[in-house]
Amino acid sequence: MEIKANFKCPKCGYEYGYMCGADKTMNLYARIVRDMREGKYGEGIKKVFAAEPLAAVDVSRHLWICPECGKWKNRRDLSVYFPNDDKKEKIAEAREATMMLAVDDYEPQVYDEELRRDYHLVVPSVVRCECGAEMVKNDSPETLKCPKCGEDNPPDAREQKRTATDSTIQLDW
Ligand SMILES: [Zn+2]
Ligand SMILES: [Zn+2]
Secondary structure: OOEEEEEEOOOOOOEEEEEEEOOOOHHHHHHHHHHHHHOOOOHHHHHHHHHOOOOEEOOOEEEEEOOOOOOEEEEEOOOEEEEOHHHHHHHHHHHHHHHHHOOOOOOOOOOHHHHHHHEEEEEOOOOEOOOOOEOEEOOOOOOEEOOOOOOEEOOOHHHHHHHHHHHHHHHHO
16 A cells, blocks of 8 residues: 655745655565675675575565654665465465566565565564664654654645545545
8 A cells, every 4th residue: 555645844835745655666676685685784684685595575665753853764664574484385486487587687576465474574674763763663644744844744735635535536436
């Protein structure tokens, strides 16, 4: 599911927003996994991938908010998952079949629903705020601080209205 929100700060006029969810990003997924295998995300992650060649990454976007100072980041999760033991064989077979047809450097993307169903979390993503606190994932907060002046604003009313109209149209069909 995709979540999108836009804000217009009534205090300073700055416009900001965020987007959460999974996008189909084959090349990006392959690049992230390759970088993790090669150690670009640290030696720890490299060892994790060496221990389990079927390891997968959650590349979906989320909103992280600092519980201490209220600053936020909209970034990819990047938690690492291992396949469940009873699913390994099936996953390995499917992967091999896909790889046979693939060009160099291909890496079959594992999506949210597969991660939840067939995998378990091994390295949870920890997102730190510049103030040092650990940020908390929250994809639909009631308010979000303006990055420019710090005012805590609800999502843009115009945006909400447009979304409401869109869903009414969908219901009519
Ligand atoms: Zn903070
Ligand atoms: Zn502002």
